[in-house]
Amino acid sequence: MKDMLKIGIIGAGNMAEAIMKGLIQAGMASPENIICSDLSEARRHYIQQNLGVTTTSVNKDVIIPSQIIFLAVKPNVVGKVLDENKDVFTSEKMIISIAAGITLDFIEKHLSGEIPVVRVMPNTPALVLEGASALAGGKYATDKDLEVALELMGSTGKAIVLDEKLLDAVTGLSGSGPAYVLEFIDALASGGVLKGLNKQTALLLAAQTVLGTAKLYLETQEHPAVLRDRVTSPGGTTIAGLAALEAGGFRTSVIEAVSKATDRSRELSGN
Numbered sequence: 627m628k629d630m631l632k633i634g635i636i637g638a639g640n641m642a643e644a645i646m647k648g649l650i651q652a653g654m655a656s657p658e659n660i661i662c663s664d665l666s667e668a669r670r671h672y673i674q675q676n677l678g679v680t681t682t683s684v685n686k687d688v689i690i691p692s693q694i695i696f697l698a699v700k701p702n703v704v705g706k707v708l709d710e711n712k713d714v715f716t717s718e719k720m721i722i723s724i725a726a727g728i729t730l731d732f733i734e735k736h737l738s739g740e741i742p743v744v745r746v747m748p749n750t751p752a753l754v755l756e757g758a759s760a761l762a763g764g765k766y767a768t769d770k771d772l773e774v775a776l777e778l779m780g781s782t783g784k785a786i787v788l789d790e791k792l793l794d795a796v797t798g799l800s801g802s803g804p805a806y807v808l809e810f811i812d813a814l815a816s817g818g819v820l821k822g823l824n825k826q827t828a829l830l831l832a833a834q835t836v837l838g839t840a841k842l843y844l845e846t847q848e849h850p851a852v853l854r855d856r857v858t859s860p861g862g863t864t865i866a867g868l869a870a871l872e873a874g875g876f877r878t879s880v881i882e883a884v885s886k887a888t889d890r891s892r893e894l895s896g897n
């Protein structure tokens with residue numbers, strides 16, 4: 627793939643930076659094969675200095691030489707970018723949009739011709755190449771296109787393909803999820819502080835516990851309840867803690883958080 631694909635990125639913000647880093651580190655694209663655009667000169671300079679990719683202020687200069695074009699601008703700018711560049715988006719190119727809430731139908735309506743489009747819902751841990759992304763293909767995206775998009779997004783973490791109608795639930799779970807997990811880490815650490823640990827130590831222990839436990843699940847693929855029960859001895863410390871979580875409605879709160887965020891995502895994207 628490395629020698630074949632020319633990749634263009636419109637909008638060189640945080641997410642674009644994560645994607646470029648992932649592609650380069652995974653060896654899926656070399657900096658010479660990537661070109662990205664941004665309105666801000668400072669941002670272009672930063673990207674060029676740090677990633678060694680070519681930058682421009684002209685979106686057409688990104689689209690014309692590229693086979694894959696990432697749309698990484700804010701959602702409210704997507705329509706304008708597509709309208710201004712309709713003439714250079716051709717059917718041999720694939721568009722991968724990461725704009726939250728912007729539907730495949732919206733993008734396809736702003737294009738002319740049968741252009742493959744893939745919509746992605748990424749999350750911020752992509753910045754450290756541990757993201758979780760869900761992808762959905764548009765009317766003209768083939769299985770091969772989805773495979774390529776999966777491989778590209780996979781360079782920033784885990785990536786899966788889903789039906790577009792499930793992307794609001796993905797937004798509620800993994801899109802907004804980092805905020806819930808950070809809330810949990812902070813609360814876990816506060817518990818430690820209450821019992822005498824200093825905050826820095828408590829945060830380190832809390833964050834490493836979340837990281838390690840997630841890894842344990844991902845690597846063993848054992849059900850979380852099985853892993854949990856293995857560390858919960860009768861009359862021990864863990865069951866005392868779990869009982870307190872239960873009394874506080876922990877599971878219900880988390881389920882409700884995902885549900886509310888999903889509803890809000892639906893509201894915002896007009897679904």
Ligand SMILES: NC(=O)c1ccc[n+]([C@@H]2O[C@H](COP(=O)([O-])OP(=O)(O)OC[C@H]3O[C@@H](n4cnc5c(N)ncnc54)[C@H](OP(=O)(O)O)[C@@H]3O)[C@@H](O)[C@H]2O)c1
Nearest residue numbers: 637638639640641664665666698699700701724725726748
């Ligand atoms: N960050 C997240 O957690 C997250 C998660 C899921 C999805 N997303 C999606 O990812 C996309 C990018 O998010 P982000 O956080 O990376 O945003 P961001 O940091 O604001 O990046 C967007 C960049 O695009 C530039 N830009 C604006 N108009 C442009 C145009 N016409 N042509 C070229 N570049 C233009 C902006 O420049 P100026 O600042 O100069 O306007 C900015 O540098 C959004 O659509 C968002 O919905 C983000």
